[in-house]
Amino acid sequence: MIKRGKNALFEIVNQTKAWEGTIRLVAEKAGSLKSLSEGIEEVVFTGCGSALNVAWVLAPTFQYYTGIKARAVPSADCVFFPDTIFTTGSPTLVVPISRSGDTTETVEACKSAHARGMKTLSITCNLESQLARMSTESLVLEPASEKAVVTTQSVTSMVLCGQMIAAIVSKNGELIDQLKSLPAIGQTIIEKSHALGREIGENESIVKFAFVGNGPYLGVAKECQLKIKEMVVLPSDSYPVLDFRHGPKSNVDEQMLVTVLMSDSAREAEIAFIKDMKALNGVLLVLCEKANSEVVGIADYLVEVHSGLPEFVRPILYLPVVQFLSYYRSLLQGQDPDSPRNLTYYVALEGAMGN
Amino acid sequence: MIKRGKNALFEIVNQTKAWEGTIRLVAEKAGSLKSLSEGIEEVVFTGCGSALNVAWVLAPTFQYYTGIKARAVPSADCVFFPDTIFTTGSPTLVVPISRSGDTTETVEACKSAHARGMKTLSITCNLESQLARMSTESLVLEPASEKAVVTTQSVTSMVLCGQMIAAIVSKNGELIDQLKSLPAIGQTIIEKSHALGREIGENESIVKFAFVGNGPYLGVAKECQLKIKEMVVLPSDSYPVLDFRHGPKSNVDEQMLVTVLMSDSAREAEIAFIKDMKALNGVLLVLCEKANSEVVGIADYLVEVHSGLPEFVRPILYLPVVQFLSYYRSLLQGQDPDSPRNLTYYVALEGAMGN
Structure with a gap:
């Protein structure tokens, strides 16, 4: 087998x-x-x-x-x-x-x-x-x-x-x-992220997911959302950080994991956002370069990458923990992360492009 | 009261x-x-x-x-x-x-x-x-x-x-x-959309929503998604039409309403998409200028706007049916569409913008 x-x-x-x-x-x-x-x-x-x-x-x-x-x-x-x-x-x-x-x-x-x-x-x-x-x-x-x-x-x-x-x-x-320098730093992050990703993935009280990020981190948030949709088949959203406050936050409660992909440029606004989500009883996963004591106190789960790298270089260091999370939740639910339902290796559209 | x-x-x-x-x-x-x-x-x-x-x-x-x-x-x-x-x-x-x-x-x-x-x-x-x-x-x-x-x-x-x-x-x-010409055409659409929006909104077998559109219709899809999130507080997605086939479609089943906001330019690909979603047992709401017999046969719910207007002019004609749908589902669930939970009239961020 x-x-x-x-x-x-x-x-x-x-x-x-x-x-x-x-x-x-x-x-x-x-x-x-x-x-x-x-x-x-x-x-x-x-x-x-x-x-x-x-x-x-x-x-x-x-x-x-x-x-x-x-x-x-x-x-x-x-x-x-x-x-x-x-x-x-x-x-x-x-x-x-x-x-x-x-x-x-x-x-x-x-x-x-x-x-x-x-x-x-x-x-x-x-x-x-x-x-x-x-x-x-x-x-x-x-x-x-x-x-x-x-x-x-x-x-x-x-x-x-x-x-x-x-x-x-x-x-x-x-x-x-x-x-x-990313491969060497990434190796350390992947090792640190494995156990934590598994722990979050196996927390079955979480049944919905939101990922938020500004600037280059919005694309990372979208990719995290897609991993959940593909591997875990549970509700999953992605938004620019502050946009999440305009409507989508109505869905936050103790069953939602809110993952904040922290930048440097919008750091202050992102910390305010983290406090806001905690007040709504969201479960918080914070991914950042280095957390201040306030974030350490609030976050339910925390990955600090300690890379010394600027915000436009760091995005791929935030992905492994969510890849692990999706993988272990998928296994727990009896799915096959290698081959999710309804999906194929790539999408070919026969005759649908008008040519 | x-x-x-x-x-x-x-x-x-x-x-x-x-x-x-x-x-x-x-x-x-x-x-x-x-x-x-x-x-x-x-x-x-x-x-x-x-x-x-x-x-x-x-x-x-x-x-x-x-x-x-x-x-x-x-x-x-x-x-x-x-x-x-x-x-x-x-x-x-x-x-x-x-x-x-x-x-x-x-x-x-x-x-x-x-x-x-x-x-x-x-x-x-x-x-x-x-x-x-x-x-x-x-x-x-x-x-x-x-x-x-x-x-x-x-x-x-x-x-x-x-x-x-x-x-x-x-x-x-x-x-x-x-x-x-939009106000006069819109008045007719709103009257037609009211009963249908209510019917869909009160169909409680639907518990998740996806809205898809290309070009200018992606923004409309995002707005539909937000209405559901705000008023109905149920899982809701928006994607470019063909992107939905790359992953998110793994979530489609008979409990999902898939709403297709049809353009003219991508019409053929959108019709192929509609067939694909039906094969996955999705419930289909199709919004279009005029449907062909194939779409009429497949769609569970259909709004034809018969506006005679080009695709870049029509977007706002597609919104009322989803506004009604969200409104009636919200009422049915005992919520107040005027004032959803966690939300305020506008969002002011005290001191969070670093100034």
């Missing part, structure tokens, strides 16, 4: 090896990345599902470091609503993101970009894929490919890949050094 | 009067809107909660009609992560949106824009508000102001306001005529 979730667990525990491979691989392409980005006025990161969450982390990160406008867009909108995204006369680089490299609407988004004369730089984990073959340039993260249906190490690696691109394009040597 | 939800019901039923007032009011400001938009290279629509959902409808609509880049951004990101949104040397107009005009982070976003030398055009329903006083120009939709905590007519009116701005800036007379 094969143990349920064997692949997912292996991929969560060992993901820093994929990160190392990713850093090496992107660094080797530095020359072509620099020339590809010359004269570019806007970058559009596009994908579906987890890959769209990666785009949500990368767009603010890329614009922050390079000063080049960047946005995250669902692949289908590039195909069906291109005039809401692309403007004429503004040289744009499209970055299609897809683990399989064969997701129908992301492949179509790539074709649509080429038809408009735009260059593309795809991020995928599959060398034999359509995206790898058709894009102007592609970064194929084979060390990050996965056997499980659910994405874990591929997500963190594709984020790291995009961060490396931002560092290379902005010629930011300090950032490259910081990114290179 | 005051009837629960009296104000919300009045505001849903009579919202086309607010639409008429909105059209008149924006048309009167045509001259100053044209001069305000001269030389602008990007428009940033920003808000929190429902107002952010309005921004999500308006950004693609504005870019589509004007050819000027537009994006929707949470107010807090304008304050805490401005370098992920604004670029130097690109003349930008910021459009802060807030019913009360006093939402803390949206007021701060407005200040932050002014500090960067940008012009602002606020959309609010309150003449005495900070936003109305401080913005470069403001559109104060007093006929759309509300007594209920939950936003209904203010949302549809603020969307219509932004559509009018797009029409004026792009000097699109045909679009203005189309927008002017």
